[in-house]
Amino acid sequence: MRQVAILGIGQTSIDEHWDKSLRELGGEATFLALQDAGVEKVDALYVGNMLSPLVSGQNQLGTFFADWSGLWHQEAVKIEAACASGAAVFRAGLMAVASGELDSALVLGVEKMTDKAGHDVTAALATAADADYEVEQGVSFVGLNALIMRRYMHEYGWQHADFAPFSINAHANAMSNPYARLHDRITGDQFEKSAMVATPINLLDASPTGDGAAAAVIVPAEKVTGLPNRPRVLVTGSASATDTIAVHSRSDPLFLSAAFTSASKAYSMAGVGPEDIDFFELHDAFSIMSALSLEACGFAERGKGVRLGLDKEITPNGKIPICTRGGLKARGHPVGATGMYQIVEVVQQLRLECGETQVKDARIGMAQNIGGSGATILTHILQVD
Amino acid sequence: MRQVAILGIGQTSIDEHWDKSLRELGGEATFLALQDAGVEKVDALYVGNMLSPLVSGQNQLGTFFADWSGLWHQEAVKIEAACASGAAVFRAGLMAVASGELDSALVLGVEKMTDKAGHDVTAALATAADADYEVEQGVSFVGLNALIMRRYMHEYGWQHADFAPFSINAHANAMSNPYARLHDRITGDQFEKSAMVATPINLLDASPTGDGAAAAVIVPAEKVTGLPNRPRVLVTGSASATDTIAVHSRSDPLFLSAAFTSASKAYSMAGVGPEDIDFFELHDAFSIMSALSLEACGFAERGKGVRLGLDKEITPNGKIPICTRGGLKARGHPVGATGMYQIVEVVQQLRLECGETQVKDARIGMAQNIGGSGATILTHILQVD
Numbered sequence: 080m081r082q083v084a085i086l087g088i089g090q091t092s093i094d095e096h097w098d099k100s101l102r103e104l105g106g107e108a109t110f111l112a113l114q115d116a117g118v119e120k121v122d123a124l125y126v127g128n129m130l131s132p133l134v135s136g137q138n139q140l141g142t143f144f145a146d147w148s149g150l151w152h153q154e155a156v157k158i159e160a161a162c163a164s165g166a167a168v169f170r171a172g173l174m175a176v177a178s179g180e181l182d183s184a185l186v187l188g189v190e191k192m193t194d195k196a197g198h199d200v201t202a203a204l205a206t207a208a209d210a211d212y213e214v215e216q217g218v219s220f221v222g223l224n225a226l227i228m229r230r231y232m233h234e235y236g237w238q239h240a241d242f243a244p245f246s247i248n249a250h251a252n253a254m255s256n257p258y259a260r261l262h263d264r265i266t267g268d269q270f271e272k273s274a275m276v277a278t279p280i281n282l283l284d285a286s287p288t289g290d291g292a293a294a295a296v297i298v299p300a301e302k303v304t305g306l307p308n309r310p311r312v313l314v315t316g317s318a319s320a321t322d323t324i325a326v327h328s329r330s331d332p333l334f335l336s337a338a339f340t341s342a343s344k345a346y347s348m349a350g351v352g353p354e355d356i357d358f359f360e361l362h363d364a365f366s367i368m369s370a371l372s373l374e375a376c377g378f379a380e381r382g383k384g385v386r387l388g389l390d391k392e393i394t395p396n397g398k399i400p401i402c403t404r405g406g407l408k409a410r411g412h413p414v415g416a417t418g419m420y421q422i423v424e425v426v427q428q429l430r431l432e433c434g435e436t437q438v439k440d441a442r443i444g445m446a447q448n449i450g451g452s453g454a455t456i457l458t459h460i461l462q463v464d
Numbered sequence: 465m466r467q468v469a470i471l472g473i474g475q476t477s478i479d480e481h482w483d484k485s486l487r488e489l490g491g492e493a494t495f496l497a498l499q500d501a502g503v504e505k506v507d508a509l510y511v512g513n514m515l516s517p518l519v520s521g522q523n524q525l526g527t528f529f530a531d532w533s534g535l536w537h538q539e540a541v542k543i544e545a546a547c548a549s550g551a552a553v554f555r556a557g558l559m560a561v562a563s564g565e566l567d568s569a570l571v572l573g574v575e576k577m578t579d580k581a582g583h584d585v586t587a588a589l590a591t592a593a594d595a596d597y598e599v600e601q602g603v604s605f606v607g608l609n610a611l612i613m614r615r616y617m618h619e620y621g622w623q624h625a626d627f628a629p630f631s632i633n634a635h636a637n638a639m640s641n642p643y644a645r646l647h648d649r650i651t652g653d654q655f656e657k658s659a660m661v662a663t664p665i666n667l668l669d670a671s672p673t674g675d676g677a678a679a680a681v682i683v684p685a686e687k688v689t690g691l692p693n694r695p696r697v698l699v700t701g702s703a704s705a706t707d708t709i710a711v712h713s714r715s716d717p718l719f720l721s722a723a724f725t726s727a728s729k730a731y732s733m734a735g736v737g738p739e740d741i742d743f744f745e746l747h748d749a750f751s752i753m754s755a756l757s758l759e760a761c762g763f764a765e766r767g768k769g770v771r772l773g774l775d776k777e778i779t780p781n782g783k784i785p786i787c788t789r790g791g792l793k794a795r796g797h798p799v800g801a802t803g804m805y806q807i808v809e810v811v812q813q814l815r816l817e818c819g820e821t822q823v824k825d826a827r828i829g830m831a832q833n834i835g836g837s838g839a840t841i842l843t844h845i846l847q848v849d
Contacts, residue, residue, distance in 0.1 A: 080564045100596065123704075132517045136599065138591035139546040142706040142840045146713070152725055154704040155840065156552045159542045161524040167541045171556060178563030179465045206523035211485065214521065317565075319508075319539040321527040328531070340537055454527045455540065 080177040082300035085312045085461070087116025088423045093260040093291035093411035095193045101135045102147045105189035108292035109148045112185060116296035122181040123154035127168030127188040129161055129415035133203040134195050144187060154181070161207030162364065163450030164188065165418020166457035169295070170317050176297050188419030189292035200288070204414065207451045209325040221285060221365070223326050223452045225277035228367035231333055232279065235382035239279050242366040243270040244388030245401075246283045246408050249363060252395065253405025255435040258420075260289045260411025284366040286406075291413035293420040312429050316345030316445075316460030324454045333382075337456035338375035338447060345458040346377075351443060353377035356460075358400040358428055358438045360421040362449040363407045372447055373399070376458070395436045403428060403436045418448035418457065425461045465562040467685035470697045470846070472501025473808045478645040478676035478796035480578045486520045487532045490574035493677035494533045497570060501681035507566040508539035512553030512573040514546055514800035518588040519580050529572060539566070546592030547749065548835030549573065550803020551842035554680070555702050561682050573804030574677035585673070589799065592836045594710040606670060606750070608711050608837045610662035613752035616718055617664065620767035624664050627751040628655040629773030630786075631668045631793055634748060637780065638790025640820040643805075645674045645796025669751040671791070676798035678805040697814050701730030701830075701845030709839045718767075722841035723760035723832060730843040731762075736828060738762035741845075743785040743813055743823045745806040747834040748792045757832055758784070761843070780821045788813060788821045803833035803842065810846045 089111025091104055099107070105126070113119065126140045137143060141155030160167035165188035172186035192200055205214045208223065231237065246265060253259035265283060273283040303311050320340035326332050346352055353376060361372040370384030378399050379387050392398040404410050404424040407417060425444035427433055438444075443462045449455070474496025476489055484492070490511070498504065511525045522528060526540030545552035550573035557571035577585055590599045593608065616622070631650060638644035650668060658668040688696050705725035711717050731737055738761060746757040755769030763784050764772050777783040789795050789809040792802060810829035812818055828847045834840070 102596070129523060130517075132515075132588075132591050135595060136591055137595040138514060138544060139709065139835055139840060141545055142836065143594070143709050145706045146709045146839075152705055152707070152721065155545075155706050156556070156704070157544045158556075159523060159544055160526055160540075171541070171543075174560050174563045174565050177565065178559045180559050180562065203517075206517050206521050209528070210520060210522040211487070319541065320537055321530045321540045322537070324524065324528050324531045336537065450524055451527065454531075455524060 081179060083173055083176050083297050083314045084300040084303045085295050085314065085426050086298050086303060087112045087296040088426050089115055090258050090293040090420060090423050091291055092258045093289040093413055096290040101131060101137060101191040102143065104191055104290055104292045105144050105187055106147050108189065108294040109144065109185060109187055112294035112296050118296060121150065121183040121185045121296060123175060123184045124150050125168045125172040125184055125186045126157045127164035127415050127419060128157060128190060129159055129164050130190060130192060130203050134200065135191055160455045161450035162414045163418060163448045163455040163457055164415035166446065166448030166459060167319065169419060169422055169459065170319055170457055172297055173314055173317055176299060183296065183298045185294060185296055186419065187292060187294040188416035190413035190416045191290050192288050192413060193290055213325050221277045221280055224365040224367060225280045227326065227332055227452065228279055228365065231367055234333060237385050240267065240271055241385045241389060242284060243267045244393065245363060245366040245369040246270055248393050249402045249406040249408035252403050252436045253409035256404040256410060259405040259409055260287050261409045280365055286364050286408045286412040289411040289413050291411065291416050291420065293416055293423045295419065295422055309430055310463040312426050312461055312463055314459065315462050316349035318344030318348065319457040321455050322453050324451060326452045333371065335371045335375040335453045335456060337453060338372055341456050341458040342376040345460050349460040351460065355443055356399065356445045357441045357443050358403055360424055360446040361401050362447055363402055364412055368449065369401065395438050400438050403433060403438060421446035421448060422459065429461060429463045466564060468558055468561050468682050468699045469685040469688045470680050470699065470811050471683050471688060472497045472681040473811050474500055475643050475678040475805060475808050476676055477643045478674040478798055481675040486516060486522060486576040487528065489576055489675055489677045490529050490572055491532050493574065493679040494529065494570060494572055497679035497681050503681060505535065506568040506570045506681060508560060508569045509535050510553045510557040510569055510571045511542045512549035512800050512804060513542060513575060514544055514549050515575060515577060515588050519585065520576055545840045546835035547799045548803060548833045548840040548842055549800035551831065551833030551844060552704065554804060554807050554844065555704055555842055557682055558699055558702055561684060568681065568683045570679060570681055571804065572677060572679040573801035575798035575801045576675050577673050577798060578675055598710050606662045606665055609750040609752060610665045612711065612717055612837065613664055613750065616752055619718060622770050625652065625656055626770045626774060627669060628652045629778065630748060630751045630754040631655055633778050634787045634791040634793035637788050637821045638794030641789040641795060644790040644794055645672050646794045665750055671749050671793045671797040674796040674798050676796065676801050678801055678808045680804065680807055694815055695848040697811050697846055697848055699844065700847050701734035703729030703733065704842040706840050707838050709836060711837045718756065720756045720760040720838045720841065722838060723757055726841050726843040727761040730845050734845040736845065740828055741784065741830045742826045742828050743788050745809055745831040746786050747832055748787055749797055753834065754786065780823050785823050788818060788823060806831035806833060807844065814846060814848045
């Protein structure tokens with residue numbers, strides 16, 4: 080495989096975009112990424128999306144966006160891996176360029192979630208779980224995560240308040256991110272008093288969904304020379320792994336085995352270890368997932384992920400900064416687009432464009448995107464030359 | 465890119481499989497392909513599917529089938545490109561193996577269509593068209609194809625009966641294919657008297673949908689040596705191209721530009737031309753599509769595709785045999801799986817396993833899969849060493 084670089088990035092704000100359709104949302108991120116890359120055309124368009132058949136009545140999103148974005152006649156395809164669709168489409172585009180088959184690709188994650196009523200969207204999100212053996216029992220995604228969080232608290236003796244630093248950090252970091260869904264700092268007291276959703280998960284443990292799109296232009300690294308005022312961002316690690324689709328099938332539901340496997344492969348491919356990672360954009364759909372990701376990727380021992388938050392090691396100045404642009408919790412979670420937001424944010428950090436939440440001397444960043452309750456997990460490592 | 469070979473194939477019959485769920489259907493084709501390849505494990509599972517979120521309430525099919533098939537922890541992802549999902553997933557798996565990132569992949573096309581009422585499935589199929597500008601007007605897929613067929617007849621002066629050879633050939637060829645949906649010969653008289661669906665398309669112009677799954681194991685060609693009694697099947701051409709998603713946006717709706725572009729690229733990659741193709745598994749969702757595909761791929765001049773049928777050049781002994789196992793018309797069209805059925809059938813021809821419809825000395829076969837009304841088209845060329 081040849082080395083691949085990220086030439087340009089683009090994103091829309093995450094919000095309830097009542098004035099923008101699915102095609103306008105994805106088109107905006109596409110245009111911004113092409114503009115940032117300084118190119119007008121690419122060999123192919125890869126689109127990551129989870130919900131458009133159910134929410135917008137639209138399939139074949141690859142061609143749909145190639146047509147709308149003026150990338151006529153070009154190859155185009157859609158990738159879906161539930162909430163990991165964003166990272167999955169990045170990896171698909173990456174392999175196409177790395178293989179030598181394509182010389183450039185536009186990779187887009189897009190999700191339009193607010194065109195249906197809330198209960199319809201909840202039902203659509205449940206299609207990521209096992210329809211026959213989980214959803215049939217009436218369990219929702221927050222319900223599955225609540226079972227995992229309760230078990231974690233029981234096994235390791237943590238209290239609900241111990242998870243507060245994850246949400247406080249995410250909200251604080253989103254303050255300076257203009258694309259973030261939420262712009263309000265929260266306190267530990269607010270975290271504890273927030274409305275209950277599914278015990279022990281309350282509103283401030285859970286990420287908000289929303290409409291959004293994020294995109295990147297990827298090209299062979301050797302084609303990127305002499306960028307003005309901008310480092311060359313290389314993709315040095317990429318891996319995908321799976322676990323059982325149903326949580327009840329796992330022998331150890333507190334271990335994200337697909338996070339461990341994909342991170343191990345990505346570390347090995349990049350020739351680095353957890354100690355080399357300057358910051359980590361992880362998948363904090365619920366606060367419990369932050370703890371489990373940190374543990375599975377080697378930043379904390381089993382049952383001790385929460386400790387990193389309490390010790391302030393996850394803030395932009397800490398040992399392993401996470402969710403530096405707000406994470407899913409405050410930047411927002413437009414499900415099929417989230418993985419591409421993470422990639423875009425890692426690039427922003429490596430370009431040193433993150434202002435108040437800039438990680439000092441950031442050179443190696445990691446992104447991890449989760450589909451289902453840990454069923455599909457992709458890990459990417461990006462670094463500057 | 466390194467050269468890729470097809471090591472094993474598997475398929476289920478296409479039918480109304482009331483006794484098989486989505487997972488059982490896909491699992492069956494997966495097991496058969498692994499068995500045929502003589503391997504127990506692969507590096508990744510690529511799944512092509514169009515309708516499962518809408519018909520089965522199930523997303524994340526990559527992980528869903530990796531779990532069910534015992535391919536635990538392996539990479540898995542779903543690809544969707546409407547009715548071209550089958551070929552799109554084959555190409556995605558192909559690039560992953562060709563890139564060197566993976567040493568093997570199981571590529572599966574699967575569709576479970578009969579778990580919903582007919583009008584729900586018709587609505588689900590319409591998600592391949594433009595939701596905002598086509599479906600909103602009440603047009604269905606057969607309606608779009610009827611408009612194209614009527615225009616073709618008007619422009620070139622053909623009568624409806626002139627299309628009969630396409631359907632007669634497909635039905636005749638399916639007689640010896642045990643996996644085919646339909647096993648009944650038809651006559652020109654039956655073709656003309658069949659019930660009207662959308663003028664001028666009648667029931668015998670249109671392909672039947674159904675439940676089905678087809679799969680292949682792909683590996684680097686250099687790993688395939690010394691196969692007993694079986695030639696090595698190489699993938700020598702692969703390309704994907706798009707057109708506008710809405711038919712009304714095309715300056716020339718009678719020219720499948722994406723078929724022309726993808727076929728031209730595939731020919732160039734394989735170093736062959738139409739004159740070298742021994743047989744062609746094309747996408748005869750409606751009889752008009754057979755004519756348009758033959759023309760766009762260089763087998764007939766514009767407006768003269770129908771002539772190949774009338775001259776008996778499309779039968780297994782003709783100049784360019786098509787739909788040798790029944791095509792979409794009689795083998796059946798389980799939408800997101802169809803492209804993989806075509807690949808499996810090309811392999812069967814190249815292995816000389818097709819009995820009564822075996823193309824003599826078949827060495828180079830082509831498959832073409834269409835999503836939407838010509839919006840996404842992939843062309844693959846396979847050949848024996």
